[in-house]
Amino acid sequence: MFLQLLRICLPTAVLLGAAPVKAMPLISEIFYDAAGADGGHVFVEIWGTAGTALSGLVLEGVNGSNGSITHTLALSGTIPGDGLFVVASDRGDGASDVPEADLVLAFDFQNGPDSVVLRGVDGVLDAVGYGVFGPGQVFAGEGFPAADAAAGESLARHFANRDTDHNALDFGVLAAATPGTAPLMLLPEPGSLVLCMAGLAGLAVFGRRVG
Numbered sequence: 001m002f003l004q005l006l007r008i009c010l011p012t013a014v015l016l017g018a019a020p021v022k023a024m025p026l027i028s029e030i031f032y033d034a035a036g037a038d039g040g041h042v043f044v045e046i047w048g049t050a051g052t053a054l055s056g057l058v059l060e061g062v063n064g065s066n067g068s069i070t071h072t073l074a075l076s077g078t079i080p081g082d083g084l085f086v087v088a089s090d091r092g093d094g095a096s097d098v099p100e101a102d103l104v105l106a107f108d109f110q111n112g113p114d115s116v117v118l119r120g121v122d123g124v125l126d127a128v129g130y131g132v133f134g135p136g137q138v139f140a141g142e143g144f145p146a147a148d149a150a151a152g153e154s155l156a157r158h159f160a161n162r163d164t165d166h167n168a169l170d171f172g173v174l175a176a177a178t179p180g181t182a183p184l185m186l187l188p189e190p191g192s193l194v195l196c197m198a199g200l201a202g203l204a205v206f207g208r209r210v211g
């Protein structure tokens with residue numbers, strides 16, 4: 001019985017340890033360089049718990065060459081039921097060509113080396129730096145930078161809700177951007193791990209009493 005429980009619990013614990021899933025909003029995809037003109041095509045996709053209000057949060061662009069802030073975008077609205085909120089760039093008339101746009105703002109993030117930071121009232125929630133940073137350049141992401149996507153490509157998390165705080169591991173280049181859709185890492189309910197561990201602890205106590 002003890003071994004059976006261990007067989008069920010251990011993979012759950014290992015999976016949870018290896019693949020952190022965070023409830024806070026994360027930057028799940030960035031598209032900063034269209035094949036043609038960028039206006040109306042650039043976007044940032046944010047993953048979070050459905051219903052999370054985004055007011056008070058900002059997206060910042062950080063220039064890799066000197067660390068200056070190129071944009072500060074005040075967010076508003078709430079994360080929709082599918083967990084993916086798309087901040088899309090204005091093509092000049094208040095609308096955007098980005099599919100599934102949830103919020104349209106005027107912005108265009110730069111090609112790498114640069115960073116995009118998601119900031120809450122208490123500090124940085126998530127950050128992605130991309131490109132090759134030379135000596136003296138400013139990386140404002142996490143861990144090591146992600147690759148620099150070529151024109152027409154996007155930079156996306158392998159799983160929208162998987163964040164190891166290491167941009168090079170978490171992000172890959174997509175040949176075709178996916179605003180508003182993303183693979184999610186499915187994990188067992190957190191409660192099942194707690195139940196497993198409680199069961200193991202109970203059996204250990206029972207084992208000592210009868211042993």
Ligand SMILES: [Ca+2]
Pocket residue numbers: 032033034038042108109110111
């Ligand atoms: Ca751009």
Ligand SMILES: [Ca+2]
Pocket residue numbers: 125126127142163164165166
């Ligand atoms: Ca992170």
Ligand SMILES: [Ca+2]
Pocket residue numbers: 028029045156177178179180181182
């Ligand atoms: Ca996506």
